[in-house]
Amino acid sequence: MSTHLPVLQVVVPLLAAPVCALIRNARAAAVIAVLASWATLAIALSLLGDVMSAGVISYAIGDWVPPIGIEYRVDIVNAWVLVIVSTIASVVAPYMITSVADEVARGRIPLFYAAYLLCLCGLLGITITGDVFNVFVFLEISSLSAYALIAMGTRRRALTAAFRYLIMGSVGATFIVIGIGLLYVMTGSLNMADLAVLLPEVWDSRTVKVAYGFLGVGFCLKLALFPLHLWLPNAYAFAPSAVTAFMASTATKVAVYMLLRFFLTIFGAPFSFGVMALDRVLLPLALVAIVSMSLVAIFQVDVKRLLAYSSVAQIGYMVLGLSFASVTGLTATLLHLFNHALMKGALFMAMGCVVYRIGSVHIDAMAGLGKRMPWTMAAFVLGGLSLVGVPLTVGFVSKWFLILGALERGWWPVAVIVLLASVLALVYVWRVVEAAYFRPYGGDEGGPREAPWRLLVPTWALVGANLYFGISAVRTAQVAERAAEVLMTGVGP
C-alpha cells in the first residue's frame, strides 16, 4: 500500500467529503473530517521521510506513463508543503467541532465538513501533482469550496466577501489556465518535468513570455500579493473562525508554492531571474506590501481584519525571500511558509475562542479579557510575539534567514525595512494586548469565562509548535534549505 501513498494523500479527503455530505449527521461528519485530516498528516509525514531518504517519488495515475498521463511527483519541496497543509488541517479539524457548532447553522454542518474536506483535497492536490492542468483542476476544487466555506460566516457581509473573493479568484484562475494553455501550445506537454526540458528551446518566443505574465498575475491574485490583495481582508474577517484559521495558514501558502513551482521548476531560475527579471519586479511589490499593509493593520478595529492585513504583509516577506534570487532567500521563503502558518493559525484560533465567548472581535469588546480569558489571551500574546519576530519563536527564525539573504546580496536597506516592519507588527499586536490587559473590563460580573478546553488545546498545540520550532529550528531549516537548493538547481533527470 505504501506505493500508493502519493495518490492516497488526495483520495482520502476526496472520499471522505461525499461521505460527510451523505450521512447528514453533524457529529459523525465531524469525526470523519478529523480522522481524514489526521490520515493526510500521517501520509504527508511518511512521504517527507521517503523523499528525504530516497529522493523523488513518481506515481502514474491510471498506469499511464508520464509525460503522457497525469503524474504525481513528490520531491522535497512539495513534501514540505504537504506537511504544512496537513499539519494545520489536523490541528484545526478538532478545533472545528466546537467552533463550527457555534457559528454555522445546524443543518449545514455536514455540508460544511464536506466543503472543508474538498478544500483540503484541492490544496493537497495542487501541491502533489506533477501535471500543470491538474494544478488548475485542483485549484478550482479548493477555490470553489473555499467560497462556500467563507459564505457560511455568521454575518450577512460574509456573502459579499465570498462573492468578491469568487470574482477575484475566478479572474486569477482564468489567467492561470490561459498561461497553461499557451505553454501547451508552445510545447505540446502538460507534465512539469517534461515542460522544464522542452521550454528552454522556445525561451525567445513571445508566447512563452506572455504565458509567464498571465501565470504571474494569476498566482499573485491567488496569493494576495499587494496590490492584488483586496479580496483577502474581508474574506478572512467574515468567514467562520475555524475557516479563517485554516485558510490563512494554508491557501496562500499553497499559492506561493505554485508560484515557486511554476517559475523555478518549470521555467527555471535562469529564465525567471535572467530573462524575465522576476526579482526586480517582486522586490518593490514585496517591500510596499510589508510596510503599507502593516501600517493599515495598525488602524483596524476588528482584530480579525487586523490579522488579515498582517497576513498580506507577511506574504510580502515570503515574496521578498524569492526576490533575493538566492538559496538563502528561498530558504527564508520556505521556512516562512511553515512558520507563518503556525503563527497565524494560533492567532486566528485564539480569536475564534474570543468569538465563541463574546461573539465579537472588535478591539473595544476585548477590553479586560486578559483576566477573563487568561489562556486565550496568553496564546494571542505568544502568537503575536512570534509574528513580531522575538527570539525563541518561529518568527525570529524566518526574519533571521530573510536578513541573512538581504545582507548576502548587500541590500542592507532591505534588511533595515524588515526590521522596521517588525516594529510596526509590535504596534498592532500591542494595541490588542493593551485592550485586553490594561483596560478595565466593562461588562457585568457574570461576563465571559475562559474558552472550553476543546478550543484551547488545539490553539495551544500551535502555540507550542511556535515555541518548539523557534527554539530548535535546525530540522526545519535543514529541510527548507534542501528544498531551496532543489528549486534553484531546477529539475533533475
Next chain:
Amino acid sequence: MREEIIVRVGAKFLAPFIIMFALYVHFHGDYSPGGGFQAGVILAAAFALLALVYGLEAVQRVLPLWFTRMCAALGVLIFAGVGVVTMLLGHNYLGYNALAADPTHPEHGQHYGILLVELGVLVTVFGVMVTVFYHFAGRGRRDP
C-alpha cells in the same frame, strides 16, 4: 401552462425520449461526442421540462430534493471508488486495465473503467443541475 393541452401532452411525450437520449450520450460516449457530463445535463433537462409544465411540486413527488442532493455526493463516491477498486486489484489508481474480465485482454478494462467513471460524473452533474434548478425555481415560495 397546466391548461395547455398540447404543451402537456408534448412534454409527457418528449420526456422519455430525452432520458433515453441522455443514456445514449453516456453509453456511446467513448465512440462519439458525449460523455457523463453532457448526459447528466440532458437528463436534468428532462426533469426541468416536466417541472416547467406540470409544476415544481409534481416533479418533486417523483424526484425529491433529498434524492438529487444525495446523487450529487454519490457520483463523487462512484468516481473515486472506481479508483480505489483498481488499486485494491493491484493496479495504480484509476488503472482501468484491472477491470478487464479476461486478463489476456486488459484493454477491455479501459472500456468498463471509463463508463463507470463517467457514470459517476453523470450522477453528480444530474444531481447538482436538478438541485440548482429546484432552488432557483422555488425561490420566493418557501424553503424548497
